[in-house]
Amino acid sequence: MTPDLQEAGAALLERHHQQPAATPAGGASFGRLVHASTPDFAHGVALYLDEISVSFDGFKALNNLSLAIDVGEMRCIIGPNGAGKTTMMDVITGKTRPDSGAAHFGTNIDLLRLREPQIVKAGICRKFQKPTVYEELSVFENLELALVNDRGVRAALFARLSPPQRERIAEILQLVHLLPEAHRIAGLLSHGQKQWLEIGMLLAQEPTLLLLDEPVAGMTDEETERTAELFLTLVGKHSLVVVEHDMKFVDMLTQGHRKVTVLHEGSVLAEGTLAEVQANTQVIDVYLGR
Numbered sequence: 442m443t444p445d446l447q448e449a450g451a452a453l454l455e456r457h458h459q460q461p462a463a464t465p466a467g468g469a470s471f472g473r474l475v476h477a478s479t480p481d482f483a484h485g486v487a488l489y490l491d492e493i494s495v496s497f498d499g500f501k502a503l504n505n506l507s508l509a510i511d512v513g514e515m516r517c518i519i520g521p522n523g524a525g526k527t528t529m530m531d532v533i534t535g536k537t538r539p540d541s542g543a544a545h546f547g548t549n550i551d552l553l554r555l556r557e558p559q560i561v562k563a564g565i566c567r568k569f570q571k572p573t574v575y576e577e578l579s580v581f582e583n584l585e586l587a588l589v590n591d592r593g594v595r596a597a598l599f600a601r602l603s604p605p606q607r608e609r610i611a612e613i614l615q616l617v618h619l620l621p622e623a624h625r626i627a628g629l630l631s632h633g634q635k636q637w638l639e640i641g642m643l644l645a646q647e648p649t650l651l652l653l654d655e656p657v658a659g660m661t662d663e664e665t666e667r668t669a670e671l672f673l674t675l676v677g678k679h680s681l682v683v684v685e686h687d688m689k690f691v692d693m694l695t696q697g698h699r700k701v702t703v704l705h706e707g708s709v710l711a712e713g714t715l716a717e718v719q720a721n722t723q724v725i726d727v728y729l730g731r
């Protein structure tokens with residue numbers, strides 16, 4: 442979540458305390474996200490990492506890591522603890538600067554030249570493992586805040602939702618299985634529902650690329666299945682990079698044909714379908730062999 446969104450959340454929370462009965466009403470025009478730089482996807486590649494290396498006190502967390510994610514693709518990234526998955530996400534989102542290598546979003550956006558908020562504006566959103574929603578606001582208000590955030594904090598606080606914006610929130614509520622919970626306080630949702638709400642909040646920002654870090658950790662089997670269904674509906678409309686340890690979930694997402702990337706010691710060890718990488722002897726040695 443961006444500092445802007447956090448600030449807006451705190452202020453909206455304050456407003457919520459002062460006017461508990463207040464509900465958003467129609468009026469303002471629909472404000473679509475205007476990106477500072479628009480990525481060019483003419484070549485069909487959403488994200489391209491080229492020989493990225495990151496060292497921490499001489500230890501190479503990423504070691505000449507190269508990876509390409511296509512537009513609309515869902516890619517699962519697996520690998521043992523310490524393989525470099527989080528560091529890779531940190532490089533893509535601008536949290537960590539690599540020592541060497543290149544990272545491009547589309548053909549034209551050099552991610553290594555942008556700061557974290559600019560990368561979000563360009564269309565890359567990240568979901569961390571732990572859900573971060575505004576617990577004291579309703580599900581609807583959480584989505585409202587995420588939707589109007591692009592207008593800036595002041596505008597978000599005083600904005601009134603237009604009919605298309607209300608429709609968009611309804612669509613997202615439906616997509617993330619939270620329509621019946623729209624007016625429930627987010628703090629009362631189950632862990633899985635909070636995760637879905639946060640995913641909905643990211644979708645409200647219309648990202649091109651979604652980075653999801655262990656999205657089903659702590660979910661029930663049923664919630665895990667519904668999350669897989671949700672992600673499958675996003676394929677084609679967004680590119681998704683899913684870092685995951687749960688092989689059952691990876692199997693649900695890849696459906697026997699999508700590519701899985703195995704990271705080990707900061708590099709790509711293997712790529713292929715889940716069955717292919719599970720049969721790879723190097724992968725078995727470092728990770729899956731138990």
Ligand SMILES: Nc1ncnc2c1ncn2[C@@H]1O[C@H](COP(=O)(O)OP(=O)(O)OP(=O)(O)O)[C@@H](O)[C@H]1O
Nearest residue numbers: 497498501502520521522523524525526527528529
């Ligand atoms: N800020 C840091 N300072 C020092 N070492 C770090 C730092 N961040 C990561 N590392 C080290 O870099 C390596 C890669 O870590 P990273 O968190 O990227 O792995 P991971 O694949 O995400 O692991 P996990 O599955 O356990 O989350 C690890 O050995 C880790 O200890």
